Amino acid sequence: xxxxxxxxxxxxxxxxxxxxxxxxxxxxxxxxxxxxxxxxxxxxxxxxxxxxxxxxxxxxxxxxxxxxxxxxxxxxxxxxxxxxxxxxxxxxxxxxxxxxxxxxxxxxxxxxxxxxxxxxxxxxxxxxxxxxxxxxxxxxxxxxxxxxxxxxxxxxxxxxxxxxxxxxxx
Numbered sequence: 001x002x003x004x005x006x007x008x009x010x011x012x013x014x015x016x017x018x019x020x021x022x023x024x025x026x027x028x029x030x031x032x033x034x035x036x037x038x039x040x041x042x043x044x045x046x047x048x049x050x051x052x053x054x055x056x057x058x059x060x061x062x063x064x065x066x067x068x069x070x071x072x073x074x075x076x077x078x079x080x081x082x083x084x085x086x087x088x089x090x091x092x093x094x095x096x097x098x099x100x101x102x103x104x105x106x107x108x109x110x111x112x113x114x115x116x117x118x119x120x121x122x123x124x125x126x127x128x129x130x131x132x133x134x135x136x137x138x139x140x141x142x143x144x145x146x147x148x149x150x151x152x153x154x155x156x157x158x159x160x161x162x163x164x165x166x167x168x169x170x
Contacts, residue, residue, distance in 0.1 A: 012126075013086055013100065016114060019124050020133065021081050028074040035067035077118035084117060089169055095144045097136065103144075103153070103164040110167060115141055 086098035112131045120135040134141045143153045153164045
């Protein structure tokens, strides 16, 4: 578990936000390349349909459109993190956007979560600790919002009820 003091949390959070932006920029670059390839395939002269059943160009156009939508999502997520102003948290704070939370399940397994404005599902590795990025739109994010230190959170996942205790909020 990462032990963070108040003097260390601000540079650490800056590091986390910078790492998120870097991952999103890498994904954006990959999506842009894939979009260019799909567009080139959709408009290439060899892919002109010979008959009504020849749909290669149409399929490539759908793929290019999907990639364009992904690019827009990534650009929006990058902008959100570039403009993100994280509030200060104390031991008495309730969980809100920007909180770095540690939860523990009934078996004593701890998970570190960062509640961010976008790009849920990213994972960051910090000195061997994995910090998972979640958003308030996820079931876990919804369950954590407004909770405080030592609160128990019940979450129904895959027909099973899971119980977590909030160990820290930073």
